[in-house]
Amino acid sequence: MNVGNSAGEQIQRMLPEAKVVKAFNIINAYVMINPKREEGDPDLFIAGNDQAAKDKVKYIAEQWGWKSVIDIGDFSQSLFLEALTQIWIIYAAKTGKYEHAFKLLKK
Numbered sequence: 001m002n003v004g005n006s007a008g009e010q011i012q013r014m015l016p017e018a019k020v021v022k023a024f025n026i027i028n029a030y031v032m033i034n035p036k037r038e039e040g041d042p043d044l045f046i047a048g049n050d051q052a053a054k055d056k057v058k059y060i061a062e063q064w065g066w067k068s069v070i071d072i073g074d075f076s077q078s079l080f081l082e083a084l085t086q087i088w089i090i091y092a093a094k095t096g097k098y099e100h101a102f103k104l105l106k107k
Helices: 007-014 029-033 051-063 075-095
Strands: 043-048 068-071
Touching: 007 075, 043 051, 043 075, 051 068
Parallel strands: 043 068
Antiparallel strands: none
């Protein structure tokens, strides 16, 4: 599903030769490098058009302790990651807490 004109897509258009990957935008810097939470391990969502670049981002994330990196698809999906960021920001503003993260529960 291609629905938008996300900031990530705009960057990719400005730098067409770049291998842009949308990642780490739904957490703060502390959680980025220390993802272990008391409640469990969060998921990191990524999107991008270059598989090798996404594999590199996944490798870096795993080195920082991420146990679950979920590739949601090509760069057209980055709009949804940007929307998820807004939920992260709203929760932070309402609670004054900034170390939360998301988990996709799968059955």
